[in-house]
Amino acid sequence: MFSVVIPLYNKELSIKNTIQSVLDQSFQDLEIVVINDVSTDNSVEVMNVFNDERIRLIHQQNQGVSAARNRGIEEAKFEWIALLDADDLWKQDHLETFVNLIEKYPNHLFFASSFEYSTPRESIINRPGVEDYEIEDYFKESLTEHLVCTDVVVIKKKCFETEKYNEDFVRGEDIDLWTRLARKYKIIKSNKVTAIYRTEAENRSDSNVLDIRKTFFRDVDLSRMKNKFEKKYFKKLMFTKLKYYAVKKEWNNFFYLLRKFI
Template sequence: MFSVVIPLYNKELSIRNTIQSVLNQTCQDFEIVVVNDGSTDNSAAVVEAIVDDRIRLIHQKNQGVSAARNRGIEEARCEWIAFLDGDDLWDKAHLQEISLMMQKFPDDKVFVTSFEYSDKRAMFRHPRSEPIFKVQNYFKEAMKESLMWTSIVVVHKSCVEVVGGFNEKLNRGEDLDLWARLAREYQVIKSEKVTAVYRVEAENRSVSSFDTSKSRVFNYNFRDSKSPDETLYYKNQITNALRSYLISRRISLFVKLYATHYRYVSLLSILKLKKS
């Protein structure tokens, strides 16, 4: 039923526990597709030492996490793609919760649960009347709440064929870019149940050198916006990025990003000033 796609790059300290969290699932109808994206440590050997016929390890030269995820989608034998990063963990009921969501909304194709950070930091959540629900306005709600994150997303394989996979030209925000494209075309079904842990202390969390020209906020084209809420969502994302550059005194990055979007984002909004 599920193809669990795990990109792997230098995660030898984490990958065993990540895979074990899949093997521990109460729902056992899955395969695990691990795409080794040119790891230079013992990550691949750790995977190979785990004995389970449902695990397939695929090797490719280092091309980045988006290319690894896309390769995993291509190799998937099941119709449902469940994403999981190589250093995160699932609760044993993660796939079972997704299955319950599918039963409640059998005509939908994009399902997400909820997650928590391993350091237990506070997270904003909109109040909901039901534990499993349709997200009514993704772009409006995502400005406050982390609705979608890689290790809680399950999509039908046909969705990726419609909207495209992860943008391999991006090395920042490539996941949010795909979620936005999915939200344009499909209803997002969400559960309040926390079924995954984002391990903030995991090794090698960021492996690519920062290049603002390869970030989602830099490459967004406002002419592609399909609604006022989507426009506002990206204005908010870009404004926050610009503000962070100012605070951290990365002036060259600020100038580069602002020059790209100055028609849509004002200096007053970046500085949180209001016109008198």
Template sequence: MISVVIPLFNKESYISDTLQSVLAQTFSNLEVIVVDDGSTDGSATMVRAINDPRVQLLEIENSGVSMARNTGITTAKYNWIAFLDADDRWAPTFLEEMVQAIEDYPNEKIFATGRSMVFTNIEERYANTIIPAQGTTGLISYFEVITKDLPPVNSSNVLILKQLFQKRGFFREGMRQHEDHDLWIRLCAKHKVVFINKNLSFYKKDIANSASQSVYIAKDFIRYMQTMVEVLPLLSKKDTGFFLKYARKFIILSFLINSSSYTGKERKQLLKQAKKIIPISGRMLLKVASVLSFANLYGAYKKMKEG
């Protein structure tokens, strides 16, 4: 049996379709927990209009997506937790494929499927040279995959054993950016991901409002680096190498892109935390970036990496 957790905030135009994609699953032994995070539109009304006893609506004061997801996790009565954002959807066999994978890999705790980003006029399929071939299922290292491209796990394509949250922690409440990545690296520190490479999850991408287009808040950046430091001792030697490769690139690029938006105090705090992960050459680059225009340095860094 599976508990589906859907955080909801002002998605009245999408939530009905999202719920219908869950209720139309070929695997029907489930509960759906919609956590309305203080919506100010008609989102909650749209959920109440769904006449299905498997759907329950929890309404909380606006506290952010992490609190909403955590509320759903703690409320869930089943051992397996699936997440779905309120404007995303699943193919009808999403949960059926997950259940089959659990039977095939009974000792694993984290499962994910192939996915597509859905733009206004096109869909873009997730691809990575490390994941299993199209149509197949296999075990992957989360940390190896992120050295090549986007993570194999997102908030609409994953199924996780509930007990794992109690062991590794929940979503960081208060984080507004990368709160999901922060959790995935904690959960995957001791576990492989069973990846079903079939196009079963559809993630709506609004370019205009994408978090990638906004400044990376210094507080969230620091918190994410702190988690990186916490996770490193838990990794195997092989995954440590993969993770350091990813972390160093991520930190340097994020700092160069956003440094002009940070205060002097924030830059110092970020540099202090980065020292625990970044080698001397990278730290020197960050120090220069903290006092000079970031634009030229970022362009120079990109040319250096390409060359």
């Protein structure tokens, strides 16, 4: 039922626990598609400890995480795509939660549960006391909550026939994809926490040191947005980034983004 797509690049300290968290699922109708993006550490050797025919390790030339995820989705055998980063973890009932959601909302194609950080942080529940619900306006509700994270989405494979990860983006490729999909499909959101985002994992990326043209901000055009909440959502993201660039005196990125903002 589920194809679990995991991009792998230099995660030798994490990948074993990540894979094990998938194998430990209470719902077992799955395959695991790991795309090795030419890891230079012992990630592949660590993978060899598993002897499970449901795990497929596919190697590709170093093309980045977006290309790895796109390749994994293309290789997937099942109709439902579940995404997971190579350094994060699922709780045992993660996939079972989505089975129940899919049965409850049979006409929907995009589902998301909730996650928690491995280190203490304040969490926001979008609708306290509600188990699951349809997100009426993704951009409006994203103003107050981080609704979607890679580790907690399940999407029908056919959705990726028209919307794929943008392989030009080094960072923010997930935000770019969620917003494009959210314009087309209603998202069913569960408040149930089923995944753990490991803040202490190795090689966590820092998008702030990059040329902003390599991020999703490159394609943001406020003048073309008809949804007022979509415009407000992106302006909030841009304003936060502008403040950061000003503090760090990264003026090339600052003025490039400022021209978009105004």
